[in-house]
Amino acid sequence: MVINQNESYPLIAVEQVNKSFPLPDGKGEFTVLESINFTVQRGEVVALLGRSGSGKSTLLRIMAGLIPPSSGQIISNGKRLRGANQDVAMVFQSFALLPWLTVQENVELGLEARGISRAERQQRALKAIDLVGLDGFESAYPKEISGGMKQRVGFARAFVLQPKVLFMDEPFSALDVLTAENLRGEIDDLWNEGKFPSESIVIVTHNIEEAVFLADRVVILGSKPGRIRGEVKIELPRPHPTNSDRFKQLVDYIYTIMTNPEKEVTGVAAAPPKVARSPFAQALPHARAGGISGLLELLVEKPDAKEDLPKLAERLQLEVDDLLPIVDAAVLLGFAKVAQGDITLTEIGKDFATTTILRSKDLFRQQVLANVPIIVSMVQSLREKQNGSMRADFFLDLLDEHFPHQEAERQFSTAVDWGRYAELFEYDATEERLYLPEASVSLEEATLS
Numbered sequence: 503m504v505i506n507q508n509e510s511y512p513l514i515a516v517e518q519v520n521k522s523f524p525l526p527d528g529k530g531e532f533t534v535l536e537s538i539n540f541t542v543q544r545g546e547v548v549a550l551l552g553r554s555g556s557g558k559s560t561l562l563r564i565m566a567g568l569i570p571p572s573s574g575q576i577i578s579n580g581k582r583l584r585g586a587n588q589d590v591a592m593v594f595q596s597f598a599l600l601p602w603l604t605v606q607e608n609v610e611l612g613l614e615a616r617g618i619s620r621a622e623r624q625q626r627a628l629k630a631i632d633l634v635g636l637d638g639f640e641s642a643y644p645k646e647i648s649g650g651m652k653q654r655v656g657f658a659r660a661f662v663l664q665p666k667v668l669f670m671d672e673p674f675s676a677l678d679v680l681t682a683e684n685l686r687g688e689i690d691d692l693w694n695e696g697k698f699p700s701e702s703i704v705i706v707t708h709n710i711e712e713a714v715f716l717a718d719r720v721v722i723l724g725s726k727p728g729r730i731r732g733e734v735k736i737e738l739p740r741p742h743p744t745n746s747d748r749f750k751q752l753v754d755y756i757y758t759i760m761t762n763p764e765k766e767v768t769g770v771a772a773a774p775p776k777v778a779r780s781p782f783a784q785a786l787p788h789a790r791a792g793g794i795s796g797l798l799e800l801l802v803e804k805p806d807a808k809e810d811l812p813k814l815a816e817r818l819q820l821e822v823d824d825l826l827p828i829v830d831a832a833v834l835l836g837f838a839k840v841a842q843g844d845i846t847l848t849e850i851g852k853d854f855a856t857t858t859i860l861r862s863k864d865l866f867r868q869q870v871l872a873n874v875p876i877i878v879s880m881v882q883s884l885r886e887k888q889n890g891s892m893r894a895d896f897f898l899d900l901l902d903e904h905f906p907h908q909e910a911e912r913q914f915s916t917a918v919d920w921g922r923y924a925e926l927f928e929y930d931a932t933e934e935r936l937y938l939p940e941a942s943v944s945l946e947e948a949t950l951s
């Protein structure tokens with residue numbers, strides 16, 4: 503693809519974009535994206551990296567014109583975007599193929615919608631199918647081909663439109679590890695060899711190595727609400743050498759940013775974090791007490807109770823998104839610290855992982871009461887009641903004011919799991935009521951013990 507260097511303006515500019523969705527109870531709104539300013543320049547590969555729920559896909563959909571922003575605007579190729587963005591084609595995580603159409607018919611579909619003649623459709627589709635290595639499979643149906651081949655069709659269907667920008671929404675995450683690695687490598691080769699049919703690429707991912715491998719620039723989003731924390735330039739020769747020290751340093755640096763939600767990303771000013779007004783507004787990382795305990799037990803056996811996070815994730819065969827909530831929870835509770843991509847247990851963390859069950863529960867209770875305002879507030883509310891019992895709905899309503907309902911329920915169940923483990927309260931799921939335990943320790947005693 504020849505890049506039009508004469509155009510001085512970016513291919514896509516996102517200006518002061520906010521996006522909110524109404525809360526299900528109709529009272530107020532839930533902010534998904536806040537004050538987003540972002541550009542896609544000509545000739546670059548940019549990765550949007552953020553944890554689950556940081557609004558990456560929503561931002562992609564807004565830039566593609568599939569949904570409108572609540573405020574702010576998108577300028578695409580110099581013009582204000584209204585409706586679907588014709589400069590963009592999208593590759594989805596789920597392939598999104600029509601099962602009753604052949605490979606070639608699936609690839610031609612978008613061209614048909616644009617009113618292109620049958621002969622030209624055929625010729626362009628065959629070229630795109632060839633480019634993704636599916637030559638010979640034109641007449642196959644999706645059910646007859648493997649997951650990796652389905653995603654090749656997904657790429658061909660986007661390539662055939664010759665979009666100015668190709669959007670990829672976690673394109674490799676539904677594939678097994680080896681297939682993903684192969685296809686990722688091939689896509690990167692097409693780009694490096696100048697055969698790619700678009701001027702720029704935007705890839706949404708939560709895989710740090712993938713972002714550093716493919717992108718020239720990694721833009722990091724923070725969560726709740728989604729905002730741009732900053733960006734990291736990947737100044738490496740192409741293809742990015744995954745075994746080089748610099749590659750590993752960049753991956754470690756981004757891990758550190760991702761595991762420290764408040765850390766400023768150097769280079770770009772980060773928006774100030776929102777101050778939580780209510781104890782029910784602070785989002786807890788979704789990790790079970792048993793999971794946190796398991797992580798601490800794993801780490802305490804390592805030299806200096808320290809481990810490199812990318813290596814740990816790889817050894818456990820986990821995705822970043824699976825490991826980070828547990829790491830976050832351990833950090834929030836003061837059991838661990840994260841720096842330069844390493845997680846290290848604190849003295850309390852080491853104590854927790856090596857002591858008796860009874861004492862570890864005491865330590866957990868002490869750390870929860872010192873660091874988790876929602877649980878302190880729940881215990882205080884139970885103490886206000888003579889019978890020491892309250893309906894779960896009371897707390898769910900308070901959470902609903904700050905989170906969408908499903909997330910409010912997840913927050914509640916995480917708080918209940920931690921509170922039960924700390925023996926601060928009991929929960930009867932049938933009655934949907936919380937109770938103080940029989941011999942309840944006073945908050946002051948618990949904090950001081």
Ligand SMILES: Nc1ncnc2c1ncn2[C@@H]1O[C@H](COP(=O)(O)OP(=O)(O)OP(=O)(O)O)[C@@H](O)[C@H]1O
Nearest residue numbers: 523534552553554555556557558559560561708906
């Ligand atoms: N149409 C919608 N109505 C209400 N809430 C929505 C809607 N679309 C997205 N959200 C919410 O917006 C938040 C961000 O979602 P989004 O899918 O953009 O995040 P993401 O960073 O791409 O996450 P993931 O990596 O899990 O795909 C989530 O909490 C989601 O529940």
